Amino acid sequence: MSSARERRLAGEGAAAGKGDLAPERDGPRDTSLDDSSLDRWLARTWQTAPGIIGALSSVDHKIVARRYLITAFAFLCLGGLSAVAMRIQLSGPERGLIGPDRYNQLFTMHGVTMMFLFAVPIVQATGIYLVPLMVGTRNIAFPRLNAFSFWIYLSGGLFAWVSFALDMAPDVGWFSYVPLSGPEFGPGKRSDVWAQMITYTEVSSLAVAVATIVTVLKQRAPGMSLDKIPLYVWAMLVTSFVIVFAMPAVMITSTFLILDRLVGTHIFNPAEGGDVLLFQHLFWFFGHPEVYIIFLPATGMVSSIITAFARRPVFGYLGMVLALIAVGFLSFGLWVHHMFATGLPKLGASFFTASSMLIAIPNGLQIFCWLATLWDGRPIIRTPLLFVFGFFFTFVAGGLTGVMLASVPLDLQVHDTYFVVAHFHYVLIGGSVFPLLGATYFWFPKITGRMMSERLGRWHFWLAFLGFNAAFFPMHIVGLWGMPRRVYTYPVELGWGNINLFITAGAVILFLSFVLFTINLVYSASRGAPAGDNPWNAGTLEWATSSPPPSYNFARIPVVTHAEPLWAERDTLPVATGLRVDARELVISTVAEAHPDVREKSATPSIWPLFAALAVGATFLYSIFSPWAVVWGAGPIAITLIGWFWPKGDPEDEE
């Protein structure tokens, strides 16, 4: 990096805030250091300590994100295996491989795992890894909260699958409607497991959302004004806001449910003046935004990949940003289309047809802008772009069947049939998993420093693409023939046998493609070709640092002059200096213009978030059996939080 273009933070604009500190309380700054001693200083300050305690105390966003990614991938495998088990049971009429009790647990665990333990965590984990790099900062905001969120997520997921191993997994669907899940019709502890698992995995997702919002709004590199934020970061910002508003709704739902079951409230009991539809309203007020929580980050990934491969800035940046925000808002206005069959007033239902149709407009705008971005390019087709092609092929089809489902009368025929199963797998696998797979091939080099195998990648893509369409396209048809969802078997006379066998064959191919993907990941992580800093010649900041990035991300904080900084400043990136190197310091910038504002401490590693997560986890586990858990759990949680927030004697703490 050229020192001629360095800018000193303290001297720049509004950087006064902490610049007023008395010089003797200030440590050495990066201004006067040469590159190699700067790296030594920063490495000493930011590195995660060696050893098991060091690892458990880590607050490095990259390390936490890697743990998240690996855990979410493990849950994907479990969710996938449960799907294959169900498909084998359904491969022919009246098969007796899996009984109704096990089958119902399987489809519930499949849904719960894919939605709460795979899809949401993996898009958030990708954000935890990439957002700080893309906005040019050294760590995510609230790094201890971020570490805490991982431990909570891990214990929530283990809790769900241990209960499955003990044959006490939830068995009433990922949506767990009352009264089937209520005290009268849901005996045992199965629905309690559902309720508490939901509540605590959502705690982790809220924590990450808050950290992401603050990172994006306050920690952007100097000069990265709102109109220069990469679209992926915009997508994560909007997603995080959607999470903040949607997740409380499902936490309220699950808490009401466990209150009905444990404490004898009658919130959902019609015999005592409660209402069963209230549950559905609350659940889908979260449930529909949930789909966009999974989908919006994927649009960000698609934007990144298309921009890099089309080798031009994305077409219609402003429109894309507005579309993201519009989708975020509108996603809260369509939950009722999951309830068209409940016998709502006709005019009210028609309103939700209109609002559901409306969301196709911003989504359409995104599609058109991507097509316009690609239109005059001559892209080299590599695996990430193949998956983007798969995304278009399937997501557009899924979006169009979504338009069909938005129509009240049409929905009455296809609601809760395999048509809907086909629709949302087209939207979720097509709209989110394919972009995620493309993103894996795209960013794997940044995370590991090695490229993934292109040959295996192509095999993976074509197998996944064919397997997916073979498995899910026929479901549209069998749904229209009248096959309802969530049935563990079906009679011979209905003639659904052959088509279901075909679907199962497709599902097995799709599963095999993921086996290939796993092989590629393991092989490439150790044997892949070295990647270099920027293998795709992409334009955003994560490619400005080494692969994998050092613990401190950037030796000097970059200054951004363009939405694609690495394309605008081909030779050297201007940098800002003035941060201390003996303490974890970040540049805090203004929300709109990203003027450097103050220097702020970033939290140091700590074991307490792990202890806090253990205390919270134990409380939740106990709360399945007794409401007194809240009382007895409060003590240990308070102790761990005191440890977590114990003042360190920094001058800042005393101000």
Added chain:
Amino acid sequence: MSRGVWTMCWCTACILLLAGCSGWQSALDPKGPAANELAWLIWFFTALCTVVWLLVMAVLIVPLARRPAPVGDPLVLDAAAERSKMRIVVAALAATALILVGLTLLSYFANRTLAAIGSDAALTIRVTGHQWWWEVRYENDQPNRILTTANEIHIPAGEPVRLVVTSTDVIHSFWVPNLSGKLDVIPGHENVLDLKADKPGVYRGQCAEFCGAQHANMSTFIIAEPRPVFDAWLNDQLRPAAAPVSAEAKTGHDLFLKRPCVMCHKIGGTIAGGTVAPNLTHIASRQTLAAGTLTMSRGNLAAWIANPQGIKPGAHMPVVRLDGDELNAIVAYLEGLK
């Protein structure tokens, strides 16, 4: 490779569609005005969506099919080309909006058509969902002409009927796709579904909302008959149960009344008065057993009574210990309940 993909998809689609039109439980084989309207709507939406999808794919394929070549400076863009692209994107967006407005209006009017179908229904049938069977009650102003039966709903063909659906346990959904869309069956709520079968026939339906262990085996049949046949059936069903004729059936009758069967089942004209399980007054006149799980026959009746948990695991019918003779006697009795 991609041509192979296309061929395969196309062949799959054709085979599947041709194999399709069998169904006695299919939304694509409408047998009544509501299902007709809906089938038309499904085909219209499908056709339109297919056209839109093909257009998007065509625009996507062009750049991907070009020979790849590195471009120069990624930040140098042709301003005129960008402007014309902007015009096209805006036009595409406007077209999208127009199509969506059209589809919204279309579904609004379709909804109105559906609502008008049963406005003059003369017959009201109350359908109550239970785990995992359907209770069917024909309402009448005269209490002695109220009929309660289970799982099979006879209706007069060519006339609209009104179904009032509700549940006493969990949420179910009533759905007979050849005749109409589905409607949820919710405890604490009464929903109204009007439907009409154009011609006589048997139309299968199935619970569409997950309702527990035996959700998969909770079907119903709508049996549409010409009006005189329907009236005769109704009068027949209103009679009390047939008295046992053979000695074996008489033994069966006595056994039935002494065993726990009476706690749950009702047989009109006897002391068996339970209402938590299907009414058996005319069980042998029905075509199926256990909500469509088995066809009605002597063998299946015996199998069901001997081992309901083997046939429908989780069902609320308990296993009642009977020796072979007792089982035969009870089956002989039930078989006579035409």
